[in-house]
Amino acid sequence: MTSSRTSSIAEKTTAAADVADVERDDPDAEFGGHEARKVMERKLLRKLDLRMSILIVIYILNYVDRNNAGAARLRGFQTDLHLQGQDFATLLSILYVGYIIMQIPSNMFLNYIGKPSLYLPACMMIWGTLSILTGNFVGALLTRFFLGFVEAAFFPGSLFLISKWYKRSELGTRTALLYCGNIISNAFGALIASGILDGMDGKLGRAAWRWLFYIEGALTVFVALCAMFILPDFPATTRRWWLSEPERRLAMRRMEEDAGVGDEAETETGGHATGLWLAVKDWKVWWMAFAMTAQVVALSFNAYFPTLSATMGFDPTVTLLLCAPPFVFTALMAFAVSRHSDKTSERFYHITVPIFGGIVGFVIAICTMNTAARYVSLFLMAQSYAGFVVLYTWVSNSFPRPPSKRAVAVALVNAFSQLGNVAGSYVWPSAWGPTYRNSYAICIATAGCAIVMCYVFKLHLAHLNRLLDKEEEEKGVKEKGFRYLI
Structure with a gap:
């Protein structure tokens, strides 16, 4: 025996x-x-892409709720609330105060609880409800201030979520698809607003712009409820019913191979306070934060797009309809540019060429009031978002580990860049219209600054890659490890 x-x-x-x-x-x-x-792996990516696609819908609603004030301005919003001077600009910019304050704490909390499927939709339901409650000027001011607090969770949280599932070579396309939600919201948000503002005026004794806030806010709450059952969590914390155990292990293995070390192990050893410190002391984070801020100021035309479209002299309905084509074109451009950036593993030129195209659009708008030329300039301005999308991807690529640092870095860069939205709210005063030459000049200067800062960042990453080459050569390593994408 x-x-x-x-x-x-x-x-x-x-x-x-x-x-x-x-x-x-x-x-x-x-x-x-x-x-x-x-x-x-192909099956895993199909499953992931289907579930992550809900983020595009959420982002559309995020920006529709944020930018509906711009459309409402054309149909009595400013008059009914008795807005004077810089009141409207203040109403736009106040949102970004809460938005800036909450992004880093929100991403740290998200990394800690590991449940984006609950956290992100919960924040979404709150911001949808707040949007419905927009009332008089003081009420609207308070509503938009707190709206910024809860909206702060979504975009950096979404970037962090996809960076936990997708490799660097896959991240650009997925970030582009996510950001297309923002771009599409500018196109179809204007179309939806046009329909509501045209057909709901006076219904139940309410102004058309109030119906705009009611309907879009209610739709946001409904989609948030659906998102709770669709969104995945992180690979280590996700529910098992939609993912087999081998697929979950493969998801974690993919990220280990891509970054050279396991995400979850580094989260445990790094800690959230350490991640905050690592991000704050890294000058690369601040450099990209300033570059993003400059480009956000250059994109400040976004909130005033209906106003700029109105300078062509059409009625409010046609003006809103004309806002859609430039952003449909931009969504296609952003996807194509980001996909090509992923395939070629190149970032700098895919960022700067579209931004330079935007500068050309600003120059055209400064030089002429011709209707056709100004409409072409709106297309060129809008497509500069394609470079901005790749810029977001570059940030995620450049801070691969530990994940606690990546969570803070992504949130910090995005939060700091929102200062550009605060400043940008005051770049387009009515007194500078209808030519807005001074506004366009500011956008040209800030876009040029962003290009220069990206070039310096590229030179630094190339230097770091040469150091990694030298280190591996000295150790006799024949297979290349992690390299920064430039």
Whole structure:
């Protein structure tokens, strides 16, 4: 009996050793080999893409709720609230105070609880409700201030969520698809607003602009309820019913291979306070924060797009309809540019060429009041968002680990850049219209500044890559490890 048990233990030990040898020879053995892993990986990405697509819908509603004041301005909003002087600009900019304050704490909390499927939709329901409650000037001011607090959770949280599931080579396209929600909201938000403002005026004794806030806010709350059952959590915390255990392990393995170390292990050893300190002391984070801020000021035309469209002399309904085509074109451009950026693993030129195209649009708008030329200039201005999308991806790529630092870095850059929205709210005073030459000149200067700062950042990352090459050469490592994308 003893001899039999000893033999059985020896056989199990030998089998375990054989499995370990196989896994050493083939790192994909636990997934059934290299070919089986590729099939599983494609299936995993399809599942992920389907679930993450809800983020695009949420982002559309996020910006529709944020920018509906611009459309409402054309149909009595400013008159009914008795807005004078810089009151409207203050109403726009107050949102970004809460938005800036809450982004870093929000992402740190999200990394801590590991449940974006609950946290992000909960914030969404709150901001939808707040949008419905927009009333008089003081009420609108308070509503938009607190709206910024809860909206702060969404975009940096979404960027952090997709960076936990997708490799660097996949991140640009997914970030572009997410940001297309913002771009599409500018197109279809104007169309929806046009329909509501045209058809709901006086219904139940309410002004058309009030119906705009009611309907769009209610739609946001409904989508938030649906999102709770669709959004995934992080690979280590996600619900198992939509993902098999091998697929979950593969998701974690992919991120380990991409960054050179496991995300979850580094989260545990790094800690959230450490992640905050690592991000704050890294000058690269602040450099990109300033570059993003400059570009956000250059994109400040976004909130005033209906006003700029109105300078062509059409009635309010046609003006809102004309806002859609430039942003439909921009959404297609952003996807194409980001996808090509991923395929070529190049970031700098994919950022700066569209931004330069925006500068050309500003110059045209300064030089002429011709209707056709000004409409072409709106297309060129809008497409500069394509470069901005790749810029967001570059930030996520440039701070790969630990995840606690990445969470703070993404939030810090995005939060700081919102200062550009605060400043940008005051770049387009009515007194400078209808030519808005001074406004366009400010946008040209800030866009040029962003291009220069991106170039300096590219030179620094190229230097870091040369240091990594040298280090691996000295150690005799033949297979290249992690490199910054430039």
